[in-house]
Amino acid sequence: MADFRLAPGSIGGPVFSTGGGVVGISSVVDDQDERRRRDARIVPVDDACEVVGSAKKAMETSQRPIAARLPVEPPWPFPADALDRALQRHEGNLSLYQMSASDFDIAFLTPVLVYAAQHNTQQADTRAGRGSTRPDVQQGRQAAPTDFGDWSDYFADVPPVLVVRVTPKLAESFWTTIARGAAYTQGVALPPIKHFKPGFSRMHAFCGDVEVTPIHPFTLEQRLPETDAIREGLYVFDPQALGPHCKSVKLVLYSEKEPEKQDARAVDPRVIERIWQDFAPYRALVATSSDGRP
Numbered sequence: 001m002a003d004f005r006l007a008p009g010s011i012g013g014p015v016f017s018t019g020g021g022v023v024g025i026s027s028v029v030d031d032q033d034e035r036r037r038r039d040a041r042i043v044p045v046d047d048a049c050e051v052v053g054s055a056k057k058a059m060e061t062s063q064r065p066i067a068a069r070l071p072v073e074p075p076w077p078f079p080a081d082a083l084d085r086a087l088q089r090h091e092g093n094l095s096l097y098q099m100s101a102s103d104f105d106i107a108f109l110t111p112v113l114v115y116a117a118q119h120n121t122q123q124a125d126t127r128a129g130r131g132s133t134r135p136d137v138q139q140g141r142q143a144a145p146t147d148f149g150d151w152s153d154y155f156a157d158v159p160p161v162l163v164v165r166v167t168p169k170l171a172e173s174f175w176t177t178i179a180r181g182a183a184y185t186q187g188v189a190l191p192p193i194k195h196f197k198p199g200f201s202r203m204h205a206f207c208g209d210v211e212v213t214p215i216h217p218f219t220l221e222q223r224l225p226e227t228d229a230i231r232e233g234l235y236v237f238d239p240q241a242l243g244p245h246c247k248s249v250k251l252v253l254y255s256e257k258e259p260e261k262q263d264a265r266a267v268d269p270r271v272i273e274r275i276w277q278d279f280a281p282y283r284a285l286v287a288t289s290s291d292g293r294p
Contacts, residue, residue, distance in 0.1 A: 002040045015042050024048070071215045071238045074282075076289065078160040082281035083115040094145060096274050100169075101263050103255050104200065107145040108271060109163040110278035114155055117146035149220050151234060160282045161215065162242060162275060166200050166233035166253060199231035201254040207246035212237060231256065240283070243276045244269070 002015075006026055015024045024042040097108040145165055148155050155163075200219070205212045218234035242249050249267040254260070 002042050004040055006040050071213055071241070073215060074160045074239060076160065076282070076285055078111045078158055079281045079285055083111060083158065086112045086278075087116055087119055097271060099265065099267060099271065101251075101253055101265050103169055103263070104253055105167045105169055106251065106253075106265070107165045107167070108267075108275055109146065109165060110275055111158045111160055111282075112278045114146055114163075115158050117144070118156075118158070148234065149222060151218055151220060154218075159236075160239050160279070162237045162239055162279075164203070164205065164233070164235045164237065164251070166203055166235075168199055168230050168232070168255075199256040200233040201231075201256045201259045203233050203235055203254070204252040205235065205237065205242065206248075206250040206252070207242055208248055212241045239279045242267075242272060244273060246272070 006013075011026055011028055013026055014022045015026055017023050022045050024044045025048050027041045027043050094107065094113060097110070097113065099106045145167070202217070205214070214235045214237050216234075216236040218236065220232040220234050222230050222232065248269075249272050251265050251267060253263045253265070255263075
């Protein structure tokens with residue numbers, strides 16, 4: 001440990017003695033105590049060299065990993081005129097892009113849908129003035145599928161990506177239903193009392209039998225007044241990751257309550273076709289780029 005402070009960008013750099021020799025490598029302090037986190041942790045150079053030496057020996061005998069490229073952010077923006085045309089034709093009915101699982105509601109969000117939602121929100125704010133933040137969540141209801149919470153800045157410019165949003169369902173427990181029925185026999189009519197099902201843990205997407213790696217596996221946490229929070233999945237995929245070429249598309253979902261129990265769901269081919277059509281202007285734009293650059 002050392003009591004000197006490092007700028008965040010300096011973590012991982014060498015630490016020198018007054019004589020100019022390298023004595024270690026700076027590292028973060030994994031401590032919840034805010035006072036300790038102001039300090040710096042120094043990995044002794046001998047320890048670092050030992051780890052590097054062990055790694056080099058392991059590389060000589062271990063099997064090389066598969067040289068698979070990870071998906072990255074698409075370099076081309078979605079054509080703005082195509083978004084405007086889609087908005088004028090009133091395209092983007094969210095019901096055409098939704099499906100359901102045991103514990104979750106699933107929505108597929110294309111740039112057309114995100115752009116239309118942003119346009120509608122701007123019009124509503126202009127007419128009525130900006131109200132309280134996230135009213136649906138504050139009242140214990142599901143927020144709009146295009147309300148991205150802490151990740152709103154990422155979607156502000158309508159990136160040309162496909163988003164799969166996995167949201168816990170609202171449901172009434174068995175005993176709550178029984179209690180409402182008993183109250184009804186006494187002349188008391190109570191509305192359904194629903195709570196969110198277990199939060200989202202993780203998801204795997206398959207194009208045919210091949211798993212598709214997301215660009216970003218975002219997690220969206222929504223604070224609620226009665227409970228701590230609910231967790232949603234916001235998985236961002238390359239615009240051509242899921243399409244008719246897959247023959248079949250499957251999602252495998254896991255909840256926080258049962259993290260090892262999978263819920264596999266096949267996606268309706270009509271949904272995949274609709275998604276593919278939304279990205280047609282973007283594919284045309286990419287095809288016209290001869291040098292591979294935006």
